[in-house]
Amino acid sequence: MATETVAVELSTDDETDTIEVPVALIEALQEGDETAPQVVGDIAVLGLAQQAHGMVHHGHGGVSDDLAEAESRTMELFEERFGRSYAEMTGHDH
Numbered sequence: 001m002a003t004e005t006v007a008v009e010l011s012t013d014d015e016t017d018t019i020e021v022p023v024a025l026i027e028a029l030q031e032g033d034e035t036a037p038q039v040v041g042d043i044a045v046l047g048l049a050q051q052a053h054g055m056v057h058h059g060h061g062g063v064s065d066d067l068a069e070a071e072s073r074t075m076e077l078f079e080e081r082f083g084r085s086y087a088e089m090t091g092h093d094h
């Protein structure tokens with residue numbers, strides 16, 4: 001039996017990517033009346049914050065100023081979206 005999916009489109013000014021996500025997963029992750037794009041957006045922001053944090057704070061070798069600034073801005077955007085800091089939401093702080 002095939003699992004029902006929903007297509008979620010990601011786009012910039014000049015590029016687009018479409019991903020298929022199982023509806024059951026979206027429903028499991030939804031809070032209130034969130035839409036599929038909102039759920040996927042939340043997961044994208046969380047994933048990008050995790051990756052940025054890992055590269056800057058747990059990577060091997062030096063970190064460029066650009067990457068450190070990008071990680072800092074990502075954490076600001078994270079807090080704007082979720083109303084809590086990355087450290088508060090994940091229990092991981094330095």
